[in-house]
Amino acid sequence: MLKVSERGTALPMSPYRKLTPFADAAKQRGVGVYHLNIGQPDVETPPAMLAAVQQASIRVLEYSPTAGYPSYRHKLAAYYQRLGIVVAADDILVTTGGSEALLFAFMCCFNPGDEVIVPEPFYGPYLGFALATGVRLVAVTASFKSGYALPPIAEVAARITPRTRAVLICNPNNPTGYVYTRTELAELLDVCRAHDLYLLSDEAYREFCYDAEFVSPLQLPGADEHVVLLDTISKRYSACGARIGAFVTKNRALYQAAFKFAQLRVSPPGLAQVFAEAAADLPSSYFDHTKTEYRARRDLMLRRLRAMPGVQCPTPDGAFYIMARLPVDDAERFAQWLLESFQHHGHTVMISPAAGFYATPGAGRDEVRLAYVINQPAIEAAMDCLAEGLLHYPGRTLAQASASALHTPTLLS
Amino acid sequence: MLKVSERGTALPMSPYRKLTPFADAAKQRGVGVYHLNIGQPDVETPPAMLAAVQQASIRVLEYSPTAGYPSYRHKLAAYYQRLGIVVAADDILVTTGGSEALLFAFMCCFNPGDEVIVPEPFYGPYLGFALATGVRLVAVTASFKSGYALPPIAEVAARITPRTRAVLICNPNNPTGYVYTRTELAELLDVCRAHDLYLLSDEAYREFCYDAEFVSPLQLPGADEHVVLLDTISKRYSACGARIGAFVTKNRALYQAAFKFAQLRVSPPGLAQVFAEAAADLPSSYFDHTKTEYRARRDLMLRRLRAMPGVQCPTPDGAFYIMARLPVDDAERFAQWLLESFQHHGHTVMISPAAGFYATPGAGRDEVRLAYVINQPAIEAAMDCLAEGLLHYPGRTLAQASASALHTPTLLS
Numbered sequence: 001m002l003k004v005s006e007r008g009t010a011l012p013m014s015p016y017r018k019l020t021p022f023a024d025a026a027k028q029r030g031v032g033v034y035h036l037n038i039g040q041p042d043v044e045t046p047p048a049m050l051a052a053v054q055q056a057s058i059r060v061l062e063y064s065p066t067a068g069y070p071s072y073r074h075k076l077a078a079y080y081q082r083l084g085i086v087v088a089a090d091d092i093l094v095t096t097g098g099s100e101a102l103l104f105a106f107m108c109c110f111n112p113g114d115e116v117i118v119p120e121p122f123y124g125p126y127l128g129f130a131l132a133t134g135v136r137l138v139a140v141t142a143s144f145k146s147g148y149a150l151p152p153i154a155e156v157a158a159r160i161t162p163r164t165r166a167v168l169i170c171n172p173n174n175p176t177g178y179v180y181t182r183t184e185l186a187e188l189l190d191v192c193r194a195h196d197l198y199l200l201s202d203e204a205y206r207e208f209c210y211d212a213e214f215v216s217p218l219q220l221p222g223a224d225e226h227v228v229l230l231d232t233i234s235k236r237y238s239a240c241g242a243r244i245g246a247f248v249t250k251n252r253a254l255y256q257a258a259f260k261f262a263q264l265r266v267s268p269p270g271l272a273q274v275f276a277e278a279a280a281d282l283p284s285s286y287f288d289h290t291k292t293e294y295r296a297r298r299d300l301m302l303r304r305l306r307a308m309p310g311v312q313c314p315t316p317d318g319a320f321y322i323m324a325r326l327p328v329d330d331a332e333r334f335a336q337w338l339l340e341s342f343q344h345h346g347h348t349v350m351i352s353p354a355a356g357f358y359a360t361p362g363a364g365r366d367e368v369r370l371a372y373v374i375n376q377p378a379i380e381a382a383m384d385c386l387a388e389g390l391l392h393y394p395g396r397t398l399a400q401a402s403a404s405a406l407h408t409p410t411l412l413s
Numbered sequence: 414m415l416k417v418s419e420r421g422t423a424l425p426m427s428p429y430r431k432l433t434p435f436a437d438a439a440k441q442r443g444v445g446v447y448h449l450n451i452g453q454p455d456v457e458t459p460p461a462m463l464a465a466v467q468q469a470s471i472r473v474l475e476y477s478p479t480a481g482y483p484s485y486r487h488k489l490a491a492y493y494q495r496l497g498i499v500v501a502a503d504d505i506l507v508t509t510g511g512s513e514a515l516l517f518a519f520m521c522c523f524n525p526g527d528e529v530i531v532p533e534p535f536y537g538p539y540l541g542f543a544l545a546t547g548v549r550l551v552a553v554t555a556s557f558k559s560g561y562a563l564p565p566i567a568e569v570a571a572r573i574t575p576r577t578r579a580v581l582i583c584n585p586n587n588p589t590g591y592v593y594t595r596t597e598l599a600e601l602l603d604v605c606r607a608h609d610l611y612l613l614s615d616e617a618y619r620e621f622c623y624d625a626e627f628v629s630p631l632q633l634p635g636a637d638e639h640v641v642l643l644d645t646i647s648k649r650y651s652a653c654g655a656r657i658g659a660f661v662t663k664n665r666a667l668y669q670a671a672f673k674f675a676q677l678r679v680s681p682p683g684l685a686q687v688f689a690e691a692a693a694d695l696p697s698s699y700f701d702h703t704k705t706e707y708r709a710r711r712d713l714m715l716r717r718l719r720a721m722p723g724v725q726c727p728t729p730d731g732a733f734y735i736m737a738r739l740p741v742d743d744a745e746r747f748a749q750w751l752l753e754s755f756q757h758h759g760h761t762v763m764i765s766p767a768a769g770f771y772a773t774p775g776a777g778r779d780e781v782r783l784a785y786v787i788n789q790p791a792i793e794a795a796m797d798c799l800a801e802g803l804l805h806y807p808g809r810t811l812a813q814a815s816a817s818a819l820h821t822p823t824l825l826s
Contacts, residue, residue, distance in 0.1 A: 002664065045473050053684060062654050099679065240476040241475050243683070254417055265512035275474075
């Protein structure tokens with residue numbers, strides 16, 4: 001009998017998309033769905049970037065160089081340098097989204113059977129990239145109580161075995177919004193140096209830090225051979241559909257290996273590189289506006305969440321996600337119930353159950369990730385739905401009485 | 414010590430690009446280089462496709478659906494149906510180039526250690542995809558004498574072991590230009606059905622058949638569960654830089670597995686899908702013009718090659734490549750010499766040594782692949798260079814006297 005491969009069978013469905021059929025069914029029934037489940041921002045893509053493509057004169061849409069157009073790589077290097085990340089154009093391999101940068105890192109740093117240590121909760125697809133490449137993902141749990149800070153470095157070090165090859169972090173973190181401190185990063189790098197490990201730093205949300213300073217481990221002394229910076233323009237310029245990312249390292253052997261994988265797909269997308277290159281001409285104030293907007297959304301969502309009885313959430317310093325503990329038996333069941341059996345003034349809300357962000361079985365069962373990627377009135381309405389949903393969900397774990405006692409007036413709107 | 418992975422180390426540099434530094438050096442010295450080494454057509458990309466992107470009104474460049482925009486998938490299904498390949502939009506997963514379709518096929522059909530049978534010479538990167546995914550590529554040699562037809566089916570069957578999971582063909586073939594006949598494909602499918610094998614059909618050059626009828630194995634009865642069609646718009650619309658391809662199968666289990674890999678990278682490029690979708694509006698005569706031009710180029714190149722003493726080449730029926738046997742000790746050495754030590758009226762020519770298209774060590778040492786992707790005057794000039802180069806190359810294997818005797822006047826121009 002024809003069989004699907006073991007990796008093809010083992011690969012999980014995306015935790016972001018597992019609930020999609022229920023959302024589709026809700027929409028079919030005429031129920032509006034507020035999407036807090038996926039990091040697809042509603043922020044306008046810079047018109048100047050689209051204009052660059054629309055004004056480009058292209059006779060033949062040829063393969064670009066394998067590493068990306070040199071002109072784009074030079075501008076990207078200048079962008080990093082402005083942030084204090086000293087890399088040259090030749091340290092940059094333009095990739096098809098951040099996901100391809102991840103794939104190259106997994107392919108080049110690990111043999112099948114090798115291990116990578118990852119603080120959990122983590123970006124769900126890491127598990128998929130590990131399964132696809134035969135790598136074992138070893139989780140070290142960040143605690144809700146500490147706001148998902150890096151676990152004590154001794155706990156990270158305790159996970160190292162002879163098969164460990166790397167530590168993988170996402171900074172600012174998806175899903176937690178935590179921004180690693182310079183001290184935490186220095187400790188991590190020390191461990192990586194002491195044990196000959198790569199330090200893979202996924203910095204998709206670099207530009208979204210609100211109360212904390214962003215530091216890349218590539219800025220630290222002694223980092224050059226160890227650090228691989230995994231990047232994407234998806235969030236930075238509200239350009240998820242462009243599929244442009246970067247694999248950045250000063251480790252030449254690793255770069256060369258990644259380059260060979262890049263040769264297999266010949267080149268990254270051409271039109272999207274023209275688009276991405278135009279980011280260099282955006283005014284330096286570009287991120288100010290976006291950050292101000294995201295910060296306001298975050299503050300609004302935090303305020304609303306904290307007003308809901310039994311809901312707890314640390315303040316995330318970066319990215320555009322909030323992790324919240326809900327008073328429910330099982331966040332996945334609750335999320336499905338919201339889509340299947342609930343509506344409030346003709347609307348409901350789609351949220352990401354956090355279990356998909358954990359490798360430890362059973363972890364995160366009462367946690368969800370909420371993306372504040374929709375505008376403030378929509379966030380208000382989505383929070384109304386969530387609050388109301390929590391009051392009526394049959395699997396609620398707070399006593400109904402106490403819930404009613406704490407019931408805030410906004411929920412009745 | 415930090416180490417690059419075994420797969421990252423084992424992966425070969427692209428056979429197409431290995432000679433690039435020598436070509437770059439030649440250009441630095443002021444020597445013009447005719448590129449016959451890579452399938453980058455000079456044919457104009459349809460302006461209507463670029464116009465579709467340039468006229469698109471996009472506020473937020475969002476992720477597209479994982480499988481690609483439904484509107485594009487429907488138009489693509491209609492395209493296949495017009496060719497007699499009966500597939501639905503839901504059988505199509507839009508990919509980032511044909512290379513991603515290949516990656517998904519290798520990931521989903523094979524476990525590490527599994528084997529795939531491939532007629533050689535084959536598209537070089539197949540070997541890379543096999544190495545990347547832990548798969549063993551088992552070659553069955555197509556003979557120069559037969560014009561690189563499918564080897565006798567008994568020879569294919571003789572390669573089957575308990576680890577064999579698929580046969581992989583490229584039709585029309587890159588690098589040979591051979592177009593598989595309906596009979597050959599039916600025999601292959603029979604073998605695949607008898608032994609529970611997938612039949613992976615890379616059809617990047619489908620639209621470029623000159624004297625032969627194109628048949629996809631997906632058109633044959635009993636093919637549905639076995640065949641995966643791997644596609645790309647790169648050559649079809651002279652749009653290599655777009656990076657849009659497709660993974661097409663009626664095998665639902667395999668489709669679902671590929672879909673999960675597709676979820677890891679969230680979506681294929683968005684701008685390029687808008688571009689690709691506009692192909693549906695091209696006049697049905699679009700390929701006529703392109704094919705007429707390619708046929709004229711092929712005929713010109715064949716005539717010139719056959720006029721060179723000691724050069725032999727079968728007539729390729731499809732794609733835009735000619736495989737030629739040259740009277741040289743080693744085609745790779747010759748190709749390098751052409752770039753490093755030769756010029757003719759200020760120009761030289763870059764060719765692809767065929768060894769990179771063979772898995773069998775030592776095979777194809779006197780063969781090269783020539784891409785007729787440049788215009789006819791440029792082909793004339795490139796052939797002048799090749800003819801002259803063959804006369805002066807120190808590793809020439811024809812006696813000099815007989816070569817001079819056959820020396821044609823055009824070479825003196």
